[in-house]
Amino acid sequence: MSTPRASTALDAIAEQYVVRLAELDPVTATTLGIPGHDDELPDLSPDGQLARAEAAMEAVARVAETDAADEVDATTKAAMAERLGLEGELYLAGETGRELNVIASPVQDLRDVFDLMATDTAGDWEYVAARLAALPAAMSGYQESLRVSAADGKVAALRQVEACIAQAEELAAEGSSFFDTFVAGARPDGAEPTGALAESLLSGATAARRAYGELAQMLREELAPRAGTQDAVGRERYALWSRHFLGAVVDLDETYEWGVEELARVTAEQETVAARLYGPGTSPAEAMARLDADPSRQLHGTQALQAWMQETSDRAVSELAGTQFDIPEPVRRLECRIAPTQSGGIYYTGPSADFSRPGRMWWSVPAGVTEFSTWRELTTVFHEGVPGHHLQIGQTAYRSELLNTWRRLACWVSGHGEGWALYAERLMADLGYLDDPADYLGMLDGQRLRAARVVLDIGVHLGKPAPARWGGGTWDAPKAWEFLKDNANMAEGFLAFELDRYLGWPAQAPSYKVGQRLWEQLRDSARGEALSRGETFDLKTFHRRALDVGSVGLDVLRSTVLGRHDSVRG
Template sequence: MTPIFRLCDQYVVRAAELNPVDAVYMGLSGDFGQATDYSPDGHDARRDLVTQTLAELSALEPTGPEDARAAAHLRERLEAEAAAHDLGEHYRELSTPFGLVSGVRDHVDLLPRGDDEQWHRVAAHLRAIPGMLAGWRTTLQTGLERGLPAARRQAEGAAEQADRYAGNAAGSAPTHADLIAEYGDGPLAKDLADAAARAHAAYAETAAYLRGTYAPRAAERDAVGPERYAVAIRNSLGDDVDPREAYAWGWAELERVEAEMAAEAARILPGASVSEVIAHLDDSEYVSGPDAYLAWLEEQHQRAIDAVQGTRFDIPEALRTVDVVLLPGSTSGAPYYTQPSEDLSRKGRTWWPLGGRERFATWSDLTTVFHEGVPGHHLQLGAVAAAGERLSRHGRTSWVSGHGEGWALYAERLADELGWFEPRGSRLGMLTGSALRAARVVIDIGVHLELPLPDGSAWTFEKACEVLRERGRADAHTVRPEILRYFGWPAQAISYKLGERAWLQARDEARARPGFDLKRWHTAALELGPVGLGTLRSQLAAL
């Protein structure tokens, strides 16, 4: 192992010890403890690790191309993290539906649950939740005192979310009590029940703090402004992007996709509008009930894997299935994916919020299967997990949203090129998904930089909902949680379309070179691991 690879590995271990919650999400092998310190001291300790690691990295010289890529990726990620810390982003780390509250709660669901030793670990993580949330509240309170508040809209949304996790709200999400019911009446039952009750009480306490103490002093303004947005762009994309250029491109891309949607709708029902065709498909192309939905999802995931294995991609055997999980009470709005564990003992999982529905539109969800599963996230992150020593441990376990979400959106287009959207209306489903991602670009940049809409009007929460619903064609049950997410997680929503743009541009450039082979190009591209878009362009240009 080279000194740079050794430093990368050491950083992963040190960071995991300072953030066990993230270690669970990354599926790292080993037990790094149960509690992430979300107090100001914990954040400072993680910043000190970044500073120390960058200093050590600056003294090392790469010994070859893999070494150079590992060093560049580590440096880029650490510099992005340092910039966010130095702006005080940890003092206003408050977002929903994806944020610290959901991260603390959901990481418990990702722990292995088989024998009593594993259930003992579950209990330990549950017992750590009150302390973690208390530390976070201290950090938020310090942020208020330093004049670094988060937006009131995020505080109120997170309070509602915490109440749901505590079981104190109508239509509550599954609680930890639902999880530990799996265990039954074994010797750890009382310990698990007590730990879950304490966790539920901590969510309730956090909800009361956010609603009663924090929200009245939170910022009325949702926009983060140019300085914070530039740092957020670097964090999400791994590159510096001109947001005004991206804003103009986003509107043009939305119009291009809408024209393609109109043409596709005309093929389905000549003479009908896109909205009329969508309503027709909603009434004709669906399955009823969660059980039928789960069966359909599992079938489509497996069909995609079987279609590309050995022909378009070489998928390791351990990755030739995907766990599909339904989320009855989730407020997340959109489906999402969690990667396999480092040792591949935990499978990759796609998570599907039900949103109170009993009817599920298969025509629009097929493209999301390809996005979250194969050839999307599962293939990409699975390839990284199976890369072995060709990537540093940091390269195998890190994440850049522009790279990952860009690949997953590229995968939807690839599925179209492969002719996979044969079921009636499913290609229109892919296009409506593309319209949604283009709408995300203009909403996210427009809101946070307070840029005018094409008609000169200003963005509001209601206007953002309207654009996502009318132009982005978002499902009704997803609109408000999606917009709440963009408002509280700046620059993440742009990573899909801008990432796809980078992947498509790189492929077009590669195709222009003699001897281009798509399968070889895909393999080589994925073997780079999760890198920033700047590194992606330079590395793919050399393939």
């Protein structure tokens, strides 16, 4: 590790904000691995929403008054102004109080945080019990915010309300609820809990179930009757969320047209690879069906899946470290796990600040699924692991000698992170890790879905004209459904959830592919500037330089990497 950089006044503001954020949002504290709040949950009432917005805006004001001492400070200043300023904009627009969707709202957050909690000792389970007991108050505050937003005419679409009712009812079901099974599996220090701890866990699980039952009732009786059937959020709201997820301002109409072109390009490449695998005239769908039926490309059972994930990840780390990337020793540890949920998603959770909790790749396997195709998922391991999310997030977390805690842990921009992960997939193809045409087709399958998301998401939410082949007229949910089935090789049950996700979480899904586009444009700009100076462009150096910046907005990343921060120096 290099000599630590001296802390600055701007670093102090960032550190103080992280402390305040952890106090106001204990779920975020646990996610980031910041201790001291694992027995708490956030105040989700209108007062709590206001407190978090005020904390962000106070930090923005302090940052604006403070000079940048060096280039790292210049980036911190620009990133905090952009990120925390957007927090204030979202609050003032009424977006934070109305959050309700199938994937990323308090409905899910208040349950998912338990996946990240330590469960080894009796003390760990005491924190779990306390947090379970705190859930009814958090849920009550959340309902209050939803009611206030509804009174102002801000209600999620009926599609999202109904889906969240179903999720809440599942979590409220006695005996089968996650909370019941979670505490039933408690084995502090290797033994079943007894006495007061056992009682508090059981009562906490009961309280949590009841809280979700009350939420389901409130959504059914109060919100559903006021929810409209229109899924589109419109240009104004969409533009705000696009800035939030990208950390960049893009021309949405040009981006939509690029998405149409990119989808056609990836589809054509898929057709070429399918013909290479099985002969001329073979469609991508036919090729993928044959690959799924190939016993040599299948794994049987979740134990085999977990072992394959770990082996594949470990090999990538070993071979890329020191050759294509600088990978610090603590970042070379990545745990691959089967998730306790059954949603079908694959996701990554970052390490704690001290790396005592390592980065983890999770596979949420749907009930009854026992067969897994390696050709389809090899690129996913690179996406979630190395050189994807784990390298990006783990390396940033490691840079304590360079970056403050907010830069290392608390600043996350979807377009930066997901864009990098898609960039990493293409990079692994360039490095020869997807030379098997089947594995390459798997990568293209994912890239095609991500391109289709750009078209679908912008098309529906901005009410753009739909191409004739997908129904003509104006984009809407039924047209989006047929379009999605045409462009994604997945089970319809999974695709139905994906469509609900896109319709309820505007601008997030396109941030993957648009983020990849902006990363590739940045690399090309850096190469062009190096060549214009008569210098050799070194890709490894570019990656190290860009990843050391951390997950900032993509406009800030570009300014930092290309050395154009004059406008933000104090």
